[in-house]
Amino acid sequence: MTTTEYDVIVIGAGAVGENVADRAAQGGMRTVIVEAELVGGECSYWACMPSKTLLRSGALLRAAQRVGGTREAVTGQLDVAAVFRRRDYMTNDWNDDGQVEWLNGAGIDLVRGRGVITAPREVTVTADDGSVTVLTAKHAVAVCTGSAPLLPDIPGLRESEPWGSREATSAERAPESLTILGGGVVATEMATAYAGFGTQVHLVARSGLLGGEEPFAGELVAESLRELGASLHLDSGVEAVARTEESHFRVTLSDGQELVTEQFLVATGRVPHTIDLGLEAFGLEGGAWLDVDDSMRVLGADGEPVDGGWLYGVGDVNHRALLTHQGKYQARAAGDAIAARAKGHEVSLEPWGAFVATADHQAVPQVTFTDPEVASVGLTAARAEKAGYRIRVVDYEIGSVSGAYVVADNYKGTARMVVDEDRGVVLGATFVGQDVAELLHSATVAVVGEVPLTRLWHAVPSYPTVSEVWLRLLETYGRPEK
């Protein structure tokens, strides 16, 4: 058994843990990171990168088919095996050498194994070979252990061993047929990818699609999935799951219909990796999401930082926004706050400072890479109303913008701007359409910067780009009087 003392211990080397460690190390902290599987975590090997790679080729093929001239030139089908090979390249064949090299360059030590918090500021790591390392931290322990798929309590489900997101993104080939349970981001993205590969997809959702977005987003995505050949079973549920003699899945829906497909993907949300972490010793519940303040210190039931404030919870594990970019944003704030507190500097929790993740509350951007893409930031109209804002909703068909004429023949898509009428600023924006992902950051800047609409008139979008939808939204809202 070896014991080593550091300033900061980070448990979990996903994108978030890496960024906490990096900021702490850059702040002069001796930092160690503990990882049970691959350095780089879910995003690099089983989530963002492989899923977006699986989606990209189909999106590009369909984009080419929407433009006269290339439509005639691109007459073949997707080379599905080549798409999977490109995915293998993106995940570096599930080898983390490159990320370990980055840790070394950043001056962060790595201990491989599963970490458990065994005392205040103490983490015991057990490696696969059984060897044990006890780490102690002078200043902070950051829990960045991420999340795993949630399996609903449905008869036969667990025993049938369905795919979770990992299996869907790391599959070696496309199955002939696939049932997907869920109507969220993973379900719609994987339905788009696999339907594009020629898999017969059945998607079962208990309501509509993409429930957290503006309603037109889910409707446009549903329409496109049907066009791709997927069967949608909306406002439906799964009553039971069993394997057939051929080892296929027999999925019984709430209306009695039976779907028999080669594979079954469960995409019904996530649970936090907080079981068996030793959190109970500090009055926290294992298996629950961590409640944190804006600098990511874990809070106890009394709303105060646990045990004086050495414990941090960053990324998926705190359930504020289950997104890589938002977790990394939290990580920058938390890493800097840890280093500043260690040096005895004041750490202000005032909104928009260097040590807080203020944007988590109502300025979170997200792109769902379906076809059409769904890009949104801030509050939807429903959320803004619920929060008590006096709002005006402005919609515009993106296909009517000159830039969209050029991008695709018969471009289909919708944009929405939600305006706070009392302050004259944008609370939220949603764009649904081809290639809208890169448009989103303009909206994020407007929302986070609380740019007055009167000033947005002076942010002139180039002609002929899809960004001109901003001008159309402003025109629909109306010119300022002075």
Ligand SMILES: Cc1cc2nc3c(=O)[nH]c(=O)nc-3n(C[C@H](O)[C@H](O)[C@H](O)COP(=O)(O)OP(=O)(O)OC[C@H]3O[C@@H](n4cnc5c(N)ncnc54)[C@H](O)[C@@H]3O)c2cc1C
């Ligand atoms: C299919 C899919 C696609 C997605 N696509 C996107 C996308 O396009 N864009 C986006 O922004 N987000 C996307 N997400 C969400 C994104 O993957 C997560 O928000 C992100 O990975 C969270 O990062 P994290 O570092 O908090 O957790 P993780 O990436 O899960 O990292 C946690 C790490 O901790 C390790 N760990 C856990 N417990 C221990 C322990 N006790 N000891 C040591 N190590 C431990 C794990 O092995 C893991 O490496 C997607 C998610 C899924 C499922």
Ligand SMILES: NC(=O)c1ccc[n+]([C@@H]2O[C@H](COP(=O)([O-])OP(=O)(O)OC[C@H]3O[C@@H](n4cnc5c(N)ncnc54)[C@H](O)[C@@H]3O)[C@@H](O)[C@H]2O)c1
């Ligand atoms: N492009 C991206 O940014 C991207 C891509 C994939 C995932 N993610 C993130 O990963 C997280 C997980 O994605 P997800 O799709 O698993 O979760 P989600 O929360 O987006 O969707 C879960 C879906 O499952 C349904 N559901 C929940 N419990 C159910 C039950 N018992 N029976 C039937 N349906 C049930 C919900 O109604 C919802 O439609 C999300 O928070 C998302 O932000 C992001």
